[in-house]
Each structure stands twice: as C-alpha cells, then as structure tokens.
Amino acid sequence: MLSADEVRQLEALAFGTAAAAPAANPAGARVARIRGFSTEFHDFRQYQPGDDPRAIEWTIYGRLGQLVTRTYRTTAHLQVHLLVDASASMSIGVPDKLSCATKIAALLAYVALRARDAVGLATFRDGIGERLAPSAGRSQLFRIFAALGGTTAFGQSGIGTSLMNYGALEGGPGLAVVISDFFDPGGVLDGLHFLQHRGLTPVIAEIVADEELDPAVQSDVELVDIEAPSAERLFADQATVAAYKAALAEHRAMLRHYCDRHALPSLHLRSSATFPEMLEACSRAGLFLLQR
Amino acid sequence: MSFTHPVALWLLGLCVVPLLLSRRRPVVRHVVANAYLWREAARRVAGPVAPRRTRFTPLVVAQMACIGALVLSLAGPVVTARGGRTAIVLDLSASMGARDGQITRFDAARARLRTLVRSLPRLSRVRVILAEASPRVTGEWSATDPRLSTTVDALTPGGGTADLSSAIDLATAAGDVSRIVVLTDSDLTQPAGRPTPLSLQVERVGHPVENAAVTRVGLRRSELGGRGGDVLVALRNYGSSARDAEVEIGIDGRAVHRARVRLGPRDSRTQTIAVQDLGRVVTARLVGADALPVDDSRSIAVPLASPIRVALIGPGDSFLERALAANPSVSLRTDSRDAVKAPATRDVDVLVCDRCSGSTAAGIPSLIIHEPGALRTRDAMRVVATTHPLADALDTGGVTATAGGPATASGLTEVVLRVGGVAAVTASDAGDRRRVDVYVDLTSPDFALSPAFPVLVANAVGWLAAKRALPSDVIAGEPLAFAATDSGAGAVRVAGPDGRDRDVRRAGGQVVVVDTDAPGLYRVQLTASERVIAVNPNVGAESDLSSPQAVALDRTGVAAATVPGGVDAGSWLMLLAFALLALEWRLRLQGAR
Numbered sequence: 055m056l057s058a059d060e061v062r063q064l065e066a067l068a069f070g071t072a073a074a075a076p077a078a079n080p081a082g083a084r085v086a087r088i089r090g091f092s093t094e095f096h097d098f099r100q101y102q103p104g105d106d107p108r109a110i111e112w113t114i115y116g117r118l119g120q121l122v123t124r125t126y127r128t129t130a131h132l133q134v135h136l137l138v139d140a141s142a143s144m145s146i147g148v149p150d151k152l153s154c155a156t157k158i159a160a161l162l163a164y165v166a167l168r169a170r171d172a173v174g175l176a177t178f179r180d181g182i183g184e185r186l187a188p189s190a191g192r193s194q195l196f197r198i199f200a201a202l203g204g205t206t207a208f209g210q211s212g213i214g215t216s217l218m219n220y221g222a223l224e225g226g227p228g229l230a231v232v233i234s235d236f237f238d239p240g241g242v243l244d245g246l247h248f249l250q251h252r253g254l255t256p257v258i259a260e261i262v263a264d265e266e267l268d269p270a271v272q273s274d275v276e277l278v279d280i281e282a283p284s285a286e287r288l289f290a291d292q293a294t295v296a297a298y299k300a301a302l303a304e305h306r307a308m309l310r311h312y313c314d315r316h317a318l319p320s321l322h323l324r325s326s327a328t329f330p331e332m333l334e335a336c337s338r339a340g341l342f343l344l345q346r
Numbered sequence: 347m348s349f350t351h352p353v354a355l356w357l358l359g360l361c362v363v364p365l366l367l368s369r370r371r372p373v374v375r376h377v378v379a380n381a382y383l384w385r386e387a388a389r390r391v392a393g394p395v396a397p398r399r400t401r402f403t404p405l406v407v408a409q410m411a412c413i414g415a416l417v418l419s420l421a422g423p424v425v426t427a428r429g430g431r432t433a434i435v436l437d438l439s440a441s442m443g444a445r446d447g448q449i450t451r452f453d454a455a456r457a458r459l460r461t462l463v464r465s466l467p468r469l470s471r472v473r474v475i476l477a478e479a480s481p482r483v484t485g486e487w488s489a490t491d492p493r494l495s496t497t498v499d500a501l502t503p504g505g506g507t508a509d510l511s512s513a514i515d516l517a518t519a520a521g522d523v524s525r526i527v528v529l530t531d532s533d534l535t536q537p538a539g540r541p542t543p544l545s546l547q548v549e550r551v552g553h554p555v556e557n558a559a560v561t562r563v564g565l566r567r568s569e570l571g572g573r574g575g576d577v578l579v580a581l582r583n584y585g586s587s588a589r590d591a592e593v594e595i596g597i598d599g600r601a602v603h604r605a606r607v608r609l610g611p612r613d614s615r616t617q618t619i620a621v622q623d624l625g626r627v628v629t630a631r632l633v634g635a636d637a638l639p640v641d642d643s644r645s646i647a648v649p650l651a652s653p654i655r656v657a658l659i660g661p662g663d664s665f666l667e668r669a670l671a672a673n674p675s676v677s678l679r680t681d682s683r684d685a686v687k688a689p690a691t692r693d694v695d696v697l698v699c700d701r702c703s704g705s706t707a708a709g710i711p712s713l714i715i716h717e718p719g720a721l722r723t724r725d726a727m728r729v730v731a732t733t734h735p736l737a738d739a740l741d742t743g744g745v746t747a748t749a750g751g752p753a754t755a756s757g758l759t760e761v762v763l764r765v766g767g768v769a770a771v772t773a774s775d776a777g778d779r780r781r782v783d784v785y786v787d788l789t790s791p792d793f794a795l796s797p798a799f800p801v802l803v804a805n806a807v808g809w810l811a812a813k814r815a816l817p818s819d820v821i822a823g824e825p826l827a828f829a830a831t832d833s834g835a836g837a838v839r840v841a842g843p844d845g846r847d848r849d850v851r852r853a854g855g856q857v858v859v860v861d862t863d864a865p866g867l868y869r870v871q872l873t874a875s876e877r878v879i880a881v882n883p884n885v886g887a888e889s890d891l892s893s894p895q896a897v898a899l900d901r902t903g904v905a906a907a908t909v910p911g912g913v914d915a916g917s918w919l920m921l922l923a924f925a926l927l928a929l930e931w932r933l934r935l936q937g938a939r
Contacts, residue, residue: 143379151379211380237380266379275374279381288384290376297387305383 055160055199060329067333067342069132069166096125132171133188133228135254136163136198137220138205140177142281143237145207147263147325154261154325155233156202158332162231163198165342167191173198174224177205180212182219188228210281213238217245217256226253231341233259235266236309243312250316257341258313258320266302267324271295350422350525350547350916352465357417364409365402405933412926419919430524431471431486433517434459437530438478438501438863439508440822440888441895444531444555444638451552452503455529458549459498462527463489473517474498477530478863479506479823479884481513505640505865505883506823510534510897514546533894550894556585558609559641559889560593563630563882565648565818574622579630581617583609584890592633593617597625604633624648627867627878640865641889645880646819647867653677654811655693660700665794666715669803670698676807696810700788711780711810713803715788722750725766727786727793735809736762736773736782740801747793751785759783763802771802773809782806816870819880826859826868826879839871843881 056064101110101121109123136159144152159175166173167190174188175198184201186194213234220230230249236242236258246256277288290298306322313320321335336342349355378384424430436459442452449457463472466489473486474497484501487494510530517526525545528534531552562580577595588610595603607615621628625648632642656670659681670678679694697712727742727749742763751769755761763771765786772783784802788794816828826840840848840859843866851858862868862881870877887895 146377146379235379237383239380239382263379269376269378271376275376277381277384278375278377280377280379282381285381288381288388290384290388293391294384294387297390298384301383301386301390 055156055202056164060161061164063329063333064161064164064168067165067337069134069162069169069171069342094127096127098122099125131190132166132169133226134162134166134171134173135188135220135224135228135230136173136175137217137230137232137234138175138177138202139179139211139213139232139234140183140205140207140209141179141211142208143211143235144261146235146280147265149325150207151235151261151263151325152205152207154323154327154332155259156205157329158233158259158261158323158336159202159231160199161329161332162336162341163195167195167198175201176220177201178213178216178220179209181216182223185223188224211238212240213242214240214245217242218248221245221248221252221254224252224254226255228254229257230254231257231259233261235262236260236305242309246312246318256318257339258309258318260306260309260320260322261325262306262322263325267299269295269298349465350424352421352462354417354421357420358414360417361410361414364406364413368403368406405930408926408930408933412923412930415919415923415926419916419923421916423915423919424525425915430467431473431522432462432466432489432525432527433473433475433523434462435475435477435481435510435513435517435526435528435530436498436501437508437510437528437532438476438503439530439532440503440505440640440865440883441531441552441638441891442503442508443640444552444557444891446552446555450503451531452501454551455531455549456498456501458529458551459527460495462549463494473523475513475517476501477508477510477513477528478504479509480860481509481516483516503640504822504863505881506821506863507884507888508532511899514899530897531894532897535896535898552891552894554893555637555891556583556587556589557637557641557889557891558583558585558589558591558632559638559883559885560630560632560644561614561885561889563628563644563646563819565624565628565646567624568620573624574620575624577619577621577624577628577630579617579619580614581607581609581632582614582885582889583612584892586611586892588613594631594633595619595621596629596631597621597623598627599629627880637891638889641883641885644819644882645867646882647816647878647880649818654807655679655695656698656807657681657694657696658698658700659702660698660715665788665791665799666698666700666803669800670807672800673804673807696807698807713782713784713806713810715784716751722748722787723766723768724748727763727765727770727798729762730764731760731762731773734760734762734773736771736802736805738805740798740805742796742798745793745796745798748787748790749785750787751783773806780810782810816877817879819882820862820868821884822865822881823863823884826862826881827853827856828870829856837871837873841869841871843867 098111099122101123105123111122111124114120114122138155138159140152144150144155163173163175170190172188172190173194174186176185177183184205186197186201213236217232232246246258249256271290271292274289274291277290279285310320319339319341321339323332323335327335333342436455442450442455444451446454466472468488468490470489471486472489472494474484474494476482476484484497508530510528510532514526514528517523523545525547528546528548530548530550533550534548559582560579561582562578564578565575566578567575579593579595581591581593583589583591588608591607591609593605593607594601602621603619605617605619607617609615627645627647629643629645636642654676656676657679658667658670667680670676694710697710699712700715701717702714724746727745727747729737729740729742731737747765747770749765749768749770751772753768755769755772757774758776759772759774761769761772768785770784770786774781786793793799817826820826838850838857840850842848842861842864844864848859848861848868851860865881865883868879868881870879
C-alpha cells in the first residue's frame with residue numbers, strides 16, 4: 055500500500071488533532087479529555103457522594119472546612135476509525151477515487167499505529183461492509199492494509215445510512231475519518247451528525263475525480279449512473295454541464311459549511327492527487343503534527 | 347413516374363429507423379458517479395422533464411436518404427416524360443372467381459389494379475384488356491379518370507378460360523405501350539431463349555385451394571318421343587383430400603333428386619339418375635359452398651323430341667324409302683322430282699334426293715343418291731374414314747357393291763366408303779350446309795339388302811340433321827353457333843343469363859354468338875319459337891385450383907411491340923444510395939474525431 059519512500063516521509067509525522075496533545079505518560083500516547091486516575095493533577099472540585107475518599111484534599115478541609123476532591127488526568131489511546139466508501143461511484147476517475155481513498159486510509163493508519171493509537175477500519179456502500187474493530191499494534195496495520203487491498207468499488211451509495219449504522223456499532227471518543235465522494239442523494243449530514251452524537255469526531259475526506267469537476271461532455275450524450283444503470287435515462291448537453299457544475303459547487307460548499315460550523319477537520323482532494331499533495335492536505339486539516 | 351415493383355415501396359418505412367435509433371440512444375454515453383446532481387442540473391435547464399429531442403443531424407439525414415434511395419431503386423422506378431401508357435391485362439377466367447379468404451381472386455386482382463393506377467402519374471393512360479376466351483379491350487382512360495374505376499367495378503369473372511397470350515398481344519397492338527401489367531392467377535412462363543421484356547409485369551393472385559366441380563351433364567331419352575330419360579352427372583374432386591359431396595338434380599329449376607357421393611382425392615365419380623320427365627332444362631348442382639361456386643352447377647337443354655323431317659325426292663327406290671321409313675326418328679315425306687326447284691326449307695330438315703338430275707335446294711342438308719358414273723367398279727366395300735359419324739356402327743364386312751364415284755375427294759369433301767379404287771360414299775361440310783353423296787348402285791341388291799345400308803342411311807340423316815339443330819350446351823367462352831333458316835335468319839335474338847342481348851353475327855349460313863363468357867341459360871329467340879341453350883363453365887384447368895395454371899407465352903409479339911416509354915431510374919438511385927453511404931461514412935469519421 056505504501057512505498058518505502060512514502061513510509062520515510064511518514065516517519066517525520068505524528069497523528070494528532072488540535073484537541074489531542076501529546077502526553078508524556080507512557081501508559082498512553084495522549085491525554086484524554088475525560089478525567090481519570092493518574093499521577094498528573096488536573097483540578098479541584100466539590101466532593102460528591104461516591105467520590106473516592108482518598109482524593110479528598112484534607113488540607114483544604116482543615117483550613118476551610120469544605121470537602122474538596124482532587125481530580126487527575128487520565129491517559130488513553132486515540133481511537134481512529136477509518137471509514138472508506140467502496141460504492142461503485144468510487145471507481146470513477148483516473149486513477150479512480152477508491153485508489154486515492156485507500157492511499158489516504160493507509161497513510162492515516164500507518165501514522166496512527168506508529169504512535170500506538172488504535173485504528174479501526176470499515177468499508178461501506180449502502181451499509182457497513184468489511185469492518186475491523188479499532189486496535190493498536192503492528193499486526194493491525196497489516197490487517198488494515200490487507201483489507202484495503204481487497205476492497206473493490208461496487209454497489210450503491212448510502213453514506214448517511216452507513217455512518218448511522220457505524221455510529222450505532224462504535225462510540226466515541228475518537229476520530230471518524232470518512233473518506234468518500236459524498237455523493238448521496240439521501241444526504242450525508244445526518245450521518246455525520248449521528249457520529250458526533252456518539253462522541254466521534256468526524257473528519258471529512260472528500261475525494262472527487264477530475265472529470266466530475268470538469269465533465270468532458272461536448273455534445274448530446276446520454277448519462278449513465280454507474281450505481282443505477284437501468285435508472286431513468288438522462289441526456290445532457292452543454293447547458294446541462296454548466297448547470298451541473300453549479301450544482302456540484304453548491305454541494306461541496308454545503309459540505310465545507312458543515313465542517314466549518316462544527317469545527318470539524320476536512321480535506322478535499324482530487325483522485326489524481328499525488329502523495330505529497332495528500333500529506334499536505336492532511337496537514338492543512340490538522341491531522342498531522344511534525345514530530346520533534 | 348411508375349414502379350415496376352411497387353410492393354417494395356413498403357420498405358420506405360425503414361427510413362425512420364435511423365431517426366428512431368438516434369432518438370433511442372445518443373452516439374456518446376457518459377458514465378457518471380452520481381445522477382442526482384445531473385438530474386438537478388437538467389431540471390434547472392429544461393424544467394422537471396428533459397425529453398429527448400429529435401435531431402436531424404447530417405448523419406441521420408444521410409442515413410435516411412441512403413435507405414430511401416436504396417428502397418426506391420428496388421421498387422424499379424420508371425420515369426416517363428408524359429406519363430406513358432400502361433396496359434393492364436385483367437384475367438376474367440372462371441378460376442378468378444375462386445374464393446381466396448374473405449375475397450375472391452378477382453377482388454384481389456381488382457384491388458391491385460387500383461393500387462397500380464393510383465401509383466401512376468396523373469397524365470398516364472391506362473388501357474384495360476379483359477383476358478377471356480376472346481380477349482377484348484374494354485377501354486382506355488387517364489389514370490385519374492373516374493370512369494376507369496367504374497368500369498373495373500362492374501367487371502366480374504366469367505366461366506371460360508383466358509387467352510392470356512392473345513390478351514398480351516392485344517395489349518401491345520397499339521405499339522406505344524410503355525408497360526404491361528398482367529393480373530392473373532395463372533403462372534405465366536416465357537419460353538426458353540425468349541427473355542421476358544422489362545415492361546411485362548405479372549402480378550399473380552390467389553393461393554392453392556381445394557375444389558370440386560360438376561364436370562359433365564348428359565341426357566338420354568328412355569324412348570323416342572317419350573318424356574322420361576336418364577341424366578348422367580360426372581363429378582370430380584380436384585383437391586388432395588377426400589370429401590363428401592351432395593349432388594342435386596333439378597328439372598326446370600325444380601329439385602327432383604339428391605344423392606350423396608364420396609369423392610376421393612383427385613377422384614371422379616359418375617352418377618346416372620332416371621327421371622320421369624326431363625322438362626326443358628336439366629341442372630346438376632353441388633350442394634354446399636366450396637372455393638369456386640361457378641363450377642358447382644351445370645345445365646343442359648333438353649333437345650326437342652320431334653322427329654327429323656325428311657323429304658325424299660326421286661323415283662322412289664324401294665330400298666331407300668324403306669330404310670328411311672324404318673328409322674323411328676324420321677318423319678318421311680315423299681315428293682315429286684320437281685319439288686327440288688322449290689324446296690320448303692322451313693318444313694324440311696333433311697332432303698334426300700334419289701338420282702336427281704338438277705341441283706338440290708341450297709341451305710338444306712342433303713343426301714344425294716347418284717347414278718354410278720363411268721368408273722363403275724364392283725368390289726368389296728370398305729370404310730375409309732372410320733371416325734366419321736357416317737361410319738358409326740357400320741359393318742361392311744363381306745358386303746360387295748357396285749360404285750362409280752370419283753377416285754379422289756377434293757376440298758371439304760371426305761371419302762367415307764370406298765369400293766375398290768373409287769369413292770362409294772362422300773361427306774362434305776361446307777359450314778353452311780352438309781351434304782352426303784352416295785355413288786353406289788342401289789338397284790343392285792347386294793349392298794341395299796345388307797344391314798349396313800339402313801345404318802348408313804340412318805347415320806347420314808342424323809349427321810345432316812344435326813347441322814340444323816341447336817346445341818344443347820356450350821362451354822363458356824366458346825362460340826355458340828347454329829344454322830340459320832332462310833326465312834328466319836334476320837329475326838334471331840340471343841339473350842344471355844343477365845338478360846342482355848348478345849351480338850349475333852352471321853357467317854355463311856350460320857348464326858354465331860361470340861360473347862358467351864358468362865355461364866348460364868341463353869335464350870335463343872327464333873322466328874316462331876324460343877329455345878334455351880345452357881352455357882357451362884369450362885372445368886378442368888379452371889376448376890383445378892390446387893396449383894396455378896401454367897400458361898406459356900408462345901407469342902413473339904410481346905417484346906417487339908413494346909415501346910420503351912420511360913427511363914429506368916433504378917440504377918441511378920442505386921448510385922445515389924452508394925454516394926450517400928460514402929457521405930455517411932465520412933460524416934461518421936468526422937464525428938469520431
């Protein structure tokens with residue numbers, strides 16, 4: 055999945071987000087948002103029934119007569135969920151969008167697993183297809199590479215439904231990197247919303263083919279939906295192409311607006327993007343940090 | 347412009363195929379990842395539904411034009427400067443009345459004639475020739491003249507055969523016919539080595555069907571002068587499967603007998619039915635419908651039972667007179683020798699002149715007994731013309747006679763009996779009059795006393811009287827001829843079964859009616875009486891509907907008399923089609939680039 059040169063470029067990178075800073079605790083690679091039990095003090099708060107009596111700050115109680123408990127940060131692995139769209143529409147483009155999607159999934163998995171994060175993988179079409187539960191370790195990398203290598207594009211898209219199904223199977227916290235073209239007439243925003251509701255932070259990796267951005271429709275042509283060839287026939291000419299470009303721009307703008315509104319990382323790639331362009335896009339989205 | 351094969355014009359419908367194909371599927375199909383954005387775009391451009399538009403692109407137009415030119419060339423267009431003249435030969439034979447599905451063969455031919463006329467240019471002239479036993483030109487009109495349609499509508503097939511060769515000759519007789527179309531159910535073939543001219547177009551109608559027919563009706567009186575007799579009916583099944591037929595015998599339109607007959611495949615059956623009173627007309631009819639109704643009925647007029655009126659003139663030879671008197675069908679009247687000068691032809695059917703010195707009465711069939719001439723020979727008598735009616739049942743074995751006729755016969759005279767090297771009995775049929783000459787010495791008893799003598803006299807009287815008798819039945823299309831009496835020659839009228847008087851012609855002493863194509867009863871009005879003659883359909887080839895009747899065009903006039911009245915545009919259109927094909931190929935290459 056990754057060449058030696060590409061792996062060398064990934065060595066200098068560390069997976070992270072703005073909300074996930076590196077931690078020195080050897081038990082986990084990152085500091086979790088939740089409180090836990092570790093040696094690193096986090097804050098004080100009023101005692102609540104059920105709190106561990108050992109955490110009561112007796113010196114404060116002696117001075118002020120108030121029961122105050124100490125809270126500590128806990129350390130945990132970051133869970134990265136790679137959700138790869140494998141519907142037939144991903145076979146469009148030169149190279150096809152699925153190749154680009156598997157490349158991104160592979161490099162994200164490599165970087166995350168190298169940092170001892172847990173990485174899971176799921177392919178989806180109109181439902182969840184192959185699924186690997188999040189796990190850390192080198193063997194998980196090979197499992198993910200094998201799964202990605204065996205993925206082929208077919209079937210109809212059901213992105214919103216698939217994300218909801220995945221949200222029902224896996225909960226947060228964690229990152230859910232959705233790699234897709236996000237072409238779903240049923241809409242994808244509900245699925246992203248449900249992932250957020252389940253504590254997962256969606257990362258949108260949108261991949262489009264060059265010919266989708268600039269269709270090579272010169273004269274009167276019949277359009278065939280690759281996911282529904284027997285659907286009602288549709289014919290297009292130059293005027294339709296212009297209207298299509300406008301509709302596509304609106305669709306992509308809607309996706310960006312959602313990410314901006316929810317402060318979600320997003321990357322937008324052409325299927326013909328090179329490996330450095332992929333890394334740059336990931337970095338721009340805040341997925342990678344330069345490791346010191 | 348006219349077409350040699352107008353049926354091919356139906357293929358012009360193929361011209362819309364390229365247009366339909368261009369509507370059905372565009373030249374380019376484009377696979378997209380999603381259709382809903384495209385559908386949204388189409389909705390913005392052309393509303394909720396973006397129908398496929400019909401586009402006459404140069405490629406489609408070239409394809410349509412190529413197919414059109416190819417089809418037109420196959421139809422064989424003939425371009426004429428002034429419309430030209432088309433001769434249509436319409437078969438009116440009996441078999442054209444055969445049912446072919448819901449319509450008859452003639453209806454199908456008439457429909458094709460109308461289609462053909464509609465396809466002709468407005469200025470074209472159409473000559474319609476009716477192919478009957480005697481073909482005739484019914485008229486010539488312009489292609490748009492309503493009289494043409496009226497005339498064709500009034501036509502019906504007859505009961506006779508069609509002389510197609512003569513009809514085609516008649517069609518070309520004008521010399522400026524650009525095209526001949528023959529509408530027939532027969533299979534016209536051109537003899538080997540004689541190519542069919544381009545302008546001769548045969549449109550064959552009809553399919554093979556099964557048929558049965560009454561092929562013959564005969565009569566025989568049970569006794570001379572009696573009313574009863576036997577009716578002989580012959581039936582034939584022309585089909586390939588056996589069938590039950592019910593035959594009905596009618597006397598003067600009244601059914602008197604019915605019989606059921608089993609007819610095997612291609613089988614004939616004969617029935618003899620005894621009838622007490624033969625009446626005037628006997629009709630045999632097949633009950634039930636079959637493919638050809640016209641041959642299911644056949645009639646015969648019953649000959650009158652009156653005796654043959656014979657006038658004997660001469661000294662009165664006892665042997666001759668006795669031979670005549672012994673014949674029960676003869677009413678004998680003896681006359682003096684002078685009566686020959688003023689014969690009462692109205693009252694005499696046959697004149698027997700025994701050693702008359704003067705000439706016999708003109709117009710009366712006569713039996714002349716001559717004095718033996720100088721070449722008297724006595725020898726055995728022998729029959730020379732064995733098939734002649736005079737020799738019927740005549741046994742001259744061991745009979746010796748003395749005769750002195752001419753050594754050879756001349757002209758229309760035929761020697762029937764010879765004695766040695768000279769003629770003993772001769773017979774002549776000059777058309778208007780029959781005559782039998784006997785050169786035997788009747789005073790010598792050897793021949794006059796033999797049984798052969800009264801048989802010869804009876805045969806002679808019968809043969810002579812038959813010339814003046816009306817025929818009982820005639821085959822449709824064949825001329826109806828009978829001898830005209832001197833006094834009533836101008837008053838003969840013949841009315842057909844449709845009540846229309848037929849054209850009566852006179853040839854010598856005979857009355858001839860040619861227009862007998864319509865089968866049925868023809869009424870012959872003579873001066874003092876009316877007789878009925880049955881005209882029956884021509885069975886045989888006309889009734890055999892199992893296969894088309896093969897007719898060979900044995901005349902040579904077809905090609906010679908046909909003048910090319912137009913230019914064959916088929917080859918030019920074929921050339922145009924190939925040019926358009928090349929253009930289409932070029933347009934397709936340009937589109938591929």
